[in-house]
Amino acid sequence: MPRHLIRAHHYKNVRDSDGHHISAGEERALPWVAITPVVNAIRVLERIVPKGELLFSSTHHDLVSQRKHHGALKRGTLDRRVGNLVSWIKQESTAQGLDAQMVPEYLHGNLGLSRLRRTLAWHVARRPGGLVALAIQYGHMRAALDARTSAGYGNRGRRGFHGELDVETALAAAQTAARLRDAAAAGEKISGPAARLALIGATSIPSFEGALTTPRGAAKFLARDGLVLFDNPDFFLICAFKRDTALCDPDPGATAPNQFACLLGCGNAVRTDRHARAAREHADRLDAKAALMPQPLGDRVRLTADRFRDLADAHDSAAQPAEEAIA
Ligand code: SF4
Incomplete structure (x- = not known):
């Protein structure tokens, strides 16, 4: 998939060394990674407005009510357009x-615009490989956002979309922890090098209750390296994300894994009986598909199915009850 980098200026709170606002703004430290449809949309916008004009300039886009206004489209207009x-x-x-x-x-x-933004944050946090999250697009977006924070650009940066992403990520992680706690209480066994840490992380959730709905509380919750749990259904595991042992190459300072780049054999992976069952079911579905394919292609799909079965077998032979795994 081709990757496009979008560079842009930002203006809010841009100050010189004496603290004076720089009205010309500055180029964003990190470009946005975009997929082709986004780039095509920008190309269309560039043809609607004159060269050098804002892509969403009021003068050119809101001919009815804001044509005398300068600057970008206003919040009310954008809310109407979302509608x-x-x-x-x-x-x-x-x-x-x-x-x-x-x-x-x-x-x-x-x-409106803010709820659309929250919806996007929900998808980025909970469906890293999903249709809306568009694995590469938003996976990289998260990496970019995390890098931005770790590089010091995030002093004010956990507001807006960054803050909402933290809140959604923390809420999703808390739900994953609650599910792991319930599974352990129901007698499901657990396997994986990070099983003990994951169970400790799962039991520590109640002390954060109520604090996860604010960006500050969520950021504090996510900073607990190794104790935050990320559900990764595409790879049939829970990731107890510890930066130093992660194989998915997270940026320094990242508080979430690159789930779309999850690799087999990572020390942060944890599986329960549910994951092993799901991996076997997936393998059966792949076998059924392979039976309808020409042989070379079918053989490849059958090999993938075998890998998922091996993964489930490895869980079955290593899994322990939660009380033994945490001891
Ligand atoms: S590679 Fe490791 S750290 Fe990355 S998502 Fe997979 S289990 Fe988590």
């Missing part, structure tokens, strides 16, 4: 008979 996008999705999914693609009704009013 229009939702209406369009509803209309298209009805017309195409794609009910599952429908945007659900909201109990708390319209989906």
